[in-house]
C-alpha cells in the first residue's frame with residue numbers, strides 16, 4: 001500500500017506517519033509544505049526507514065501533486081495538510097481559504113485525473129481520505145445532543161468555515177465524479193509533538209516556565225479531547241475499512257471545560273515537577289479576553305465508528321494527559337527551539353507565551 005500523507009510534518013500527520021510505517025506492508029510518502037506548523041524534527045525517529053519518504057510540496061500546486069501521485073504510484077491519499085489554528089484564522093483568514101479550500105480543490109483535481117488513469121484493479125483500490133474536524137458542525141449548548149454524522153453543518157470561525165467548504169468539495173467530487181472518498185471529523189487532539197500555540201502544550205510549557213496560563217473568557221467553553229495516537233489508529237481503520245462516500249465521527253468521549261483542562265494540567269505538574277516556590281501551578285491561571293465568536297461546546301457521537309469499525313479510544317483523558325506531560329518534560333530538544341523563536345519576536349498566535 002503506497003500511502004500519500006499530506007501535512008505529515010504537523011501534529012496529527014506526524015503521529016499518523018509514525019503509526020503507518022510500523023506496518024512494513026505500507027510505504028508512506030509524507031508531503032508537506034513545512035509552514036510554521038510543520039516540523040521535520042517530529043519525524044526524526046522514522047526518517048531513515050526504507051518505507052518512509054519526505055517530499056516538500058504545496059497541495060495548492062496541482063501539477064506537483066499529479067507528479068507525486070504518478071511517480072509514487074499512490075494507492076491512498078490521507079489528506080491532513082491545512083491551516084489549523086482558529087486564532088490565526090481570525091487574525092488572517094486568507095491562508096485558510098488558500099490552503100484549506102483551494103488546496104483541497106487542487107488536490108482533488110490531481111487525484112481525480114490520476115484515479116481515472118489507473119488500470120481497473122488499481123482504480124478499485126484507490127481511496128481519498130479527507131481528515132476534518134468537529135468544528136464544521138458549529139457549537140452546542142450544555143443540554144444539546146452530541147454531533148452525529150448527519151448533523152447539518154454550521155461552522156462559525158474562518159477556520160471551521162474553510163474546513164466545512166473542503167468537506168463539501170470532497171463530497172461533491174464523490175457524488176459528481178465518483179471519486180472514492182471517505183471523510184472523518186474528529187474532536188480536539190492532544191499528545192506529543194503538538195505545536196505550543198494550542199491550549200494543552202501552551203499551558204504545559206508556560207507552567208514549566210512559571211508564566212501566566214491564559215484562559216479565554218471565563219473558561220467554561222467545553223471541548224472533547226482525544227489522544228493523538230487513538231486518532232491515528234482510527235484514521236487507518238476508516239481509510240482501510242470505511243464505506244466509500246461515508247463520513248465517520250471520531251472523539252474521545254472526554255468533554256472538559258477549558259478551565260478544568262488547565263487545572264488538571266496544573267495538578268499533574270504539581271505532582272511531577274513542583275514549582276520551586278512550592279505554590280500550585282493553579283496560581284498562574286490568568287483569565288484573558290475571549291476569542292471572538294468563541295464556540296461554547298463541541299461533543300461527538302462516535303457510535304457509528306464504534307459499531308461499524310470496532311474502534312474505541314485506548315487512552316482516557318487522564319492517562320493520555322499524564323503521558324503527554326511526561327513527553328514534554330523529557331523532550332525539551334523538540335519544543336525549546338520553537339519557544340525561543342517566539343521569544344525572539346515571532347508570533348505564536350493570540351495567546352503569546354507570557355501574555
Ligand code: NAD
Pocket residue numbers: 006007008009010011012013031032033034035036037038039057058059060079080081082083084085099103131132133134163185186187188189190195
Ligand atoms: P498542524 O497545524 O499541526 O499541521 C498542519 C501541517 O500541514 C503542517 O505540517 C503544515 O506544514 C502543513 N501544510 C500547511 N499548508 C500546507 C500546504 N499548502 N501544502 C502542504 N502542506 C501544508 O495540524 P494538525 O493539528 O496536525 O491537523 C491536521 C489535520 O487534522 C487538519 O486538516 C485539521 O483540520 C484536522 N484536525 C485537527 C484536529 C486537532 O485537534 N489538531 C482535530 C480534528 C481535525
Ligand code: DAU
Pocket residue numbers: 084085086087132133134135186187188189197198199200202214215216221222223258291298351
Ligand atoms: O475541535 C477540533 C479542533 O481543535 C481542530 O479542528 C483545530 O485544528 C484545533 O486547533 C482545535 O481547535 P480549538 O480552537 O478547540 O483549539 P485551541 O487549542 O486553540 O483551543 C482549545 C480551547 O481552549 C478553545 O476553547 C480556546 C481555549 N484557549 C485556547 C488557547 C490557545 C484558551 O482558553 N487559552 C489559550 O491560550
